[in-house]
Amino acid sequence: MTENHLIDLREVTKTYGSGPAVLAGIGLRVRAGEALAVLGPSGSGKSTLLNLIAGLDRPSRGSVTVGGVRVDGLTETASAKYRRSRIGMVFQFFNLLDDLTVLDNVLLPAQLAGVPRTEAAARAAELLAHLGIDRHARAFPGRLSGGERQRVAVARALMNRPPLLLADEPTGALDTASGADVRDLLRELNADGQTIVLVTHDLALAEACATRTIELVDGRIARDVAAVRR
Template sequence: MNSPAHAPVIRLQDVSRTYDDGPPALNDVSLTVRPGESVAVLGPSGSGKSTLLNLIAGLDRPDTGTVTVDGVRVDRLGEAGAARYRRAKVGMVFQFFHLLDDLSVADNIALPARLAGTARGEAHRRAAQLMESLGIDRHARAHPTRLSGGERQRVAVARALMNRPALLLADEPTGALDTAAGEDVQALLRELNADGQTLVVVTHDVALARACTRRTLHLVDGRVASDTTTATAAGAVR
């Protein structure tokens, strides 16, 4: 069940996660993200960024505390439930795209809908709409290996949006791109957020955070060191 329109998309309450005998990867973290917010999670290696992303995505469970995304108690889900949750609620974009090279662009984009049980024709109609809106419709029959890095990331974003997720998670989305392609992806993320897409970007890149988000969360040693908000993302069109 979806949350009411005014309810947070993400709510973490007193979340901690420790691996083996090491220090906590996350230590008593609470976080609320409202619908339509754009949030960057910054921090050095080992600060807890990846752990936070994995908990929100249902790829891991906290030792203590609760994780709720769009009305779903993610920390309570088993493996099968977590897979269904990711298909329905979360779109994920990664640094290295993770596209399937033996499938066409259109089939890569349609895949999440097909896995969710959507009929092939309906899935490909939705994929066609996304390709047109993201400017990659001319590549529909191409395979990912024929595309530039920026084009492949646009395909990955389209795939992430396929099932109309409540939340888009981007993990270092420009890390494998040259400067021009990275700026193109930054602009795309700003546009998606301007259209109402809730966005969380996990990165070590301060410039990326400033370019495409309005709120910045700094993690240090598994704790929230600061949480700041600006009026608009740098370079955003108003």
């Protein structure tokens, strides 16, 4: 891993079948502590890029290295372990389990990783309190607002202390007030040192949270600029 670069993509191309390249020779390095916003029109390769970093997909050509790990060369078992230990993921529609309480949703990644229950419970309590949702620990997700559910999703993503948080349209399903709440949360997390890569169509989110912005057009990086936070 290049010094201080948490993510290192080199000449990454992704094609599906005989179709055109979804990503075409992407080179991208992200330093630890950055908050990178990935912008671009639908079909530009944003979600594909996120999936490659998460090890959910593999490049057709090129290499994907995260935290010194060649993600593109991992077996399925090793890829799952990589995501459990190194990646936190937040989705547009929360992906919470409605039949589990807020606390049990947050505990799930630790249980999958084999963390002792007492240690996991202490970590979950810390996260719920820090994110302002500890009063909802015994509630079920369906009883929460969209913004509260996304906070639960962030707590779950951070449960195993991953060095990298990936967020795919994290405000896309939220009303204006809840979206602003999540923007503030992501900004605070990055200020505390969390590395974040977020895919979004929300320019306000990118402007508020990102320290750097790239724009994908037709599978290539058309723009790469340091952001000026408001």
